[in-house]
Amino acid sequence: MTRSATLTILTLAVFLPLAFMFACTGTDTATRLEGKAPFYTTVDDALAAAGEGQYIAVEFYSDW
Amino acid sequence: MFTDTEVIEFFTNEMLLVKLNGNEDTLTKAEYRVSGYPTTVLLNSEGRDIDRIIGYRPPGEYTQTLVDYSNGIGTLDDLLRRAGSEEDRNLYYEIAEKYKYRSSLVEAENWFDRVIEAGEPTDSLSGMSRLGKADMYQRAGDYRRSLESFVKMAEDFKGTIYEETADIYTAIVYNRMEDTTGAMAAFQKFMEKYPESEDAEYAREQIERLQNPPERVE
Numbered sequence: 001m002t003r004s005a006t007l008t009i010l011t012l013a014v015f016l017p018l019a020f021m022f023a024c025t026g027t028d029t030a031t032r033l034e035g036k037a038p039f040y041t042t043v044d045d046a047l048a049a050a051g052e053g054q055y056i057a058v059e060f061y062s063d064w
Numbered sequence: 065m066f067t068d069t070e071v072i073e074f075f076t077n078e079m080l081l082v083k084l085n086g087n088e089d090t091l092t093k094a095e096y097r098v099s100g101y102p103t104t105v106l107l108n109s110e111g112r113d114i115d116r117i118i119g120y121r122p123p124g125e126y127t128q129t130l131v132d133y134s135n136g137i138g139t140l141d142d143l144l145r146r147a148g149s150e151e152d153r154n155l156y157y158e159i160a161e162k163y164k165y166r167s168s169l170v171e172a173e174n175w176f177d178r179v180i181e182a183g184e185p186t187d188s189l190s191g192m193s194r195l196g197k198a199d200m201y202q203r204a205g206d207y208r209r210s211l212e213s214f215v216k217m218a219e220d221f222k223g224t225i226y227e228e229t230a231d232i233y234t235a236i237v238y239n240r241m242e243d244t245t246g247a248m249a250a251f252q253k254f255m256e257k258y259p260e261s262e263d264a265e266y267a268r269e270q271i272e273r274l275q276n277p278p279e280r281v282e
Contacts, residue, residue: 030080037066037075039083043092043111046080050109055079055134059066060086060093062101 068123079130097167099203106133115139118165140166153179153189160193164200172200191217191226198233207241232263239270248274 029045030038040046046056065071066081075081086093086101096105096113104117104126115133117126132138140162147155160175176193183189198213214237218230235250251267251274258264 035067035072037072037081039066039075039081041083043082043084043107046082047107047109047111050080052109054109055114055130056082056107056109056111057075057079057130058082058084058092058096058105058107060084060096060098060101060103060105062087063085 065120065123065126071123071127074127074130078127079134099165099167103165104130106130108134115162116165151182153182156182157189157193157196160196164196164203167204169200169204173197186221186224191221191224194220195226195229195233198230202233202237202240207237211237211241228258228261228263231257232261232267235267235270239274244274 030040030049032038040049043056043058046058050056066075066083084092086098086103098105100118102120106114106116108114115138117129121129129138136142140159143155143159143162146152147159156175156179160172160179163169163172163175176197179193180190194213194217198210198217201207201213202210211234214230214234218227218234221227221230231250231254235247235254238247238250241247248271251271254261254267255264255271
């Protein structure tokens, strides 16, 4: 095996799992608390996680 | 609301939920032109503003309204389409309210005026529309105009529930303006005028709070 082929395999071995992990977890940043509906804390996160045709309810609340 | 079993299931399987503190995330609040709490804005997956729910609703009604909106039922677009073929003051009023809560003041005012023009000037729907307009001005921070509208309304609707409502709102607007003297006088007048009103206790509490304001934390 040539040196460049070894490097390619090593690079793929390192980056593919990382890319897979990002794909799995990067978009699902919903907060999940026991006994409460799962929610996102930014509209952008929810838009990134939304599937095609999925709707997003944005609740504005006040703690005053 | 968000601890209800059906609501948890709904936001686990049907729709995504975003919770934002409007006092902290003021940019997003301004972007979606939110003027009160709680407000739920429904977006599609491209981020388009579909419609909104104002205030608290029972859990089942809340999720059903979201489903209806997602199916295009009861949305502003739906009501506007219906208004093109139906002459219905209730429908006009609903449209005006929707514009009001989107802070689209010119459109809201036009539709409230349409309700008033299509009926008697002091009937129930005209009263609700006058209240809607005056409330809209105070939400937009135009307290002077709001105050004038509520005072005029109390005169025009003497002896009706709308006079009482306009009177309590007059006091509330003074309070929002931080005009303590005006607010105390208006709440006092309300208590004396409507001792049996369900808002009399609220007026009494407000007077107490204005007399003994809570200390500000620096």
